[in-house]
Amino acid sequence: MQIQIPKDCPYHIFQSNIYRHTLRKHRVFQSMSRRATCHDNAAMESFFHIMKVEMDYFTHHFETKKQLVKAMKEWIEYYNHKRIRHKLKGLTPIEYRNQTLSKFI
Known part of the structure; x- marks a missing residue:
């Protein structure tokens, strides 16, 4: 089963490498805006x-x-x-x- 973190997740650690690695380890997949697209x-x-x-x-x-x-x-x-x-x-x-x-x- 996949768990997806919503785009509007209010945590500023969202892009932290440690945080992202921990998510991947537990098969949790982030949903973020496209790279270099601030308008999203x-x-x-x-x-x-x-x-x-x-x-x-x-x-x-x-x-x-x-x-x-x-x-x-x-x-x-x-x-x-x-x-x-x-x-x-x-x-x-x-x-x-x-x-x-x-x-x-």
Whole structure:
């Protein structure tokens, strides 16, 4: 049986030789963007950067993983339902998606 690590795995050790060797030894196969193709992951990198900045991630210390996960879920809820985007014609991502879908339904 093959186990595959998803592309969005949040660990920066992802490309460590020791880590990769350990994965291969246990028949775990990584899934990464293509070599020298930064655009494969640009949208998610941008999203996580915005999340870290707006959550005050760099200066706020979370006591537990549970607190961090709760804060992330709350921020994603805010991002999708309340955070207005100029690129989306002044709508939230959910409003923009619903408006776009309504044209096809």
